[in-house]
Amino acid sequence: MSKEQKLKEAQELLKALGLPKKQYNQRSAWVFLALANIRPQDDWKNAQAPMLPTVDIMQFIREHYGQDYKPNSRETIRRQTLHQFEQARIVDRNRDDPSRPTNSKDNNYSLNQPIIDVLKEYPNGVWLQKIEEYKEDLHNLQELYQRKLDMEKIPVRLPSGQEIKLSPGKHNQLHADIVHEFCPRFIGESGLVLYIGDTASSRNEGGKLLVLEAAQLEALGVPPMSHDKLPDVVVYDEKREWLFLIEAVTSHGPVSPKRWIELEKALEASKVGRVYVSAFPDTAEFRRHAADIAWETEVWIAENPDHMIHFNGDRFLGPHERKE
Numbered sequence: 001m002s003k004e005q006k007l008k009e010a011q012e013l014l015k016a017l018g019l020p021k022k023q024y025n026q027r028s029a030w031v032f033l034a035l036a037n038i039r040p041q042d043d044w045k046n047a048q049a050p051m052l053p054t055v056d057i058m059q060f061i062r063e064h065y066g067q068d069y070k071p072n073s074r075e076t077i078r079r080q081t082l083h084q085f086e087q088a089r090i091v092d093r094n095r096d097d098p099s100r101p102t103n104s105k106d107n108n109y110s111l112n113q114p115i116i117d118v119l120k121e122y123p124n125g126v127w128l129q130k131i132e133e134y135k136e137d138l139h140n141l142q143e144l145y146q147r148k149l150d151m152e153k154i155p156v157r158l159p160s161g162q163e164i165k166l167s168p169g170k171h172n173q174l175h176a177d178i179v180h181e182f183c184p185r186f187i188g189e190s191g192l193v194l195y196i197g198d199t200a201s202s203r204n205e206g207g208k209l210l211v212l213e214a215a216q217l218e219a220l221g222v223p224p225m226s227h228d229k230l231p232d233v234v235v236y237d238e239k240r241e242w243l244f245l246i247e248a249v250t251s252h253g254p255v256s257p258k259r260w261i262e263l264e265k266a267l268e269a270s271k272v273g274r275v276y277v278s279a280f281p282d283t284a285e286f287r288r289h290a291a292d293i294a295w296e297t298e299v300w301i302a303e304n305p306d307h308m309i310h311f312n313g314d315r316f317l318g319p320h321e322r323k324e
Contacts, residue, residue: 003040003065006033013122016131017115019088028081030067034060035091035111036119047119051095051108054078082109089138090115099152101169102198158193159183164211166198171232174248174281174302178233181305182246182279190239192216195230221270231255231263233279236272242319243270246277249289254278260294273319 010032014024022028033039034057036047052060054077058069069077085091091109094100100107111119114134121127153165156176166172175196183191194213214224220236220243232248245263247253255263255276267274276297280286286301286309293299299309 006038006040007065009044009123010038013118013127016128017088017090017118018135019084019090023081023084023088026067027077028085030061030065031057031077031081031085032090033065035085035109036116038119039064044119044122047111047116049111049113049116051110053106053108054082057109085109099168101171102167103169103171156180156196158211159189159191160193162211164196170281171248171250172198174250174279175233177281177302177305178246178248178279178300181302182277182300183235185305186300186308187235187237187244188239190237191244192236192238193233194220194222194236195234197230197232220272222267223269225266229262229266240273242273242275243267244275244277246279248279249285250281252289254280254289254293255297256292257294260297275319 007026007029010029011024011026014028014032019028035049035052036044037050037060038044038047054074057077058074061067061069082091082093086093086109089112092112093109094107095110096108114130114137118127118130118134121130150165152168154168154172154176156164156166156179158164158179166175179193179196183193192213193211194217196211216236217234218224222234222243231245232253233244233246235244235246236242237244245255247255247259253259255278260276263276264274276294277300278289278293278297279300279302280289281301282303283301286299293311295312297311299311301307301309
């Protein structure tokens with residue numbers, strides 16, 4: 001059977017499953033074939049459900065269907081096909097480890113069992129009946145999957161009493177530690193969390209900017225900034241009128257001299273004192289980044305929450321005089 005015929009069959013299946021037109025285009029059909037491990041000569045009854053990272057999906061398409069997606073196409077495939085497949089309960093993400101972080105290089109995708117049941121009946125069996133069963137149960141499948149994902153999320157209670165949940169991962173766990181451990185010790189009851197994001201939000205995977213008090217940030221002289229420009233956590237100490245700009249460091253991104261200059265320039269209109277903090281989960285992570293930390297900033301390590309490290313400057317924990 002030709003590659004073109006297999007492509008048409010994959011598109012027919014995706015359309016019958018109820019996906020919108022953008023999700024049964026050629027790109028999505030090739031991805032679907034890769035996820036089912038179906039080559040041009042294979043029968044659909046031999047469909048499988050290997051757990052495939054995006055790069056392996058691209059390699060399968062390249063090797064068996066001659067479509068050579070460039071490395072920078074990985075995000076397009078993930079955001080415009082795989083994410084929609086996950087929402088429609090066609091694929092599971094990280095079936096082997098649902099707690100895997102959103103930004104992990106080991107993320108993988110696999111077809112779920114109801115879809116495999118459909119494929120094994122295509123094209124001469126009761127595949128349309130199987131699709132109707134899938135559609136009838138879709139809401140229950142989505143709820144069950146969401147509950148499974150929610151069980152792995154990290155609960156965070158803000159000083160205001162509001163509760164939010166972050167997607168799983170070391171980086172978001174450090175966000176939670178900053179709120180639960182750093183803020184009570186070094187900011188106190190007057191602390192107001194103005195910004196905290198979720199790693200999923202920066203990758204367009206359904207995560208949200210879980211706290212973004214845009215009006216209050218603007219009132220403090222903080223201009224509108226994209227998710228990747230804001231520090232990971234921003235907290236305002238209303239009593240002392242200090243703005244804590246906290247970077248959560250698990251692989252990169254302490255308050256380096258370059259980062260300090262960028263933030264100072266962005267916040268030049270702000271009249272409140274600014275306190276820069278690089279937060280680390282443990283001493284080992286701090287040691288890896290120690291040489292990159294800017295002077296006149298603070299360091300906090302979650303495994304030793306009662307202590308802070310001060311990098312030089314004219315005072316400990318507080319805004320510093322800016323030299324002209």
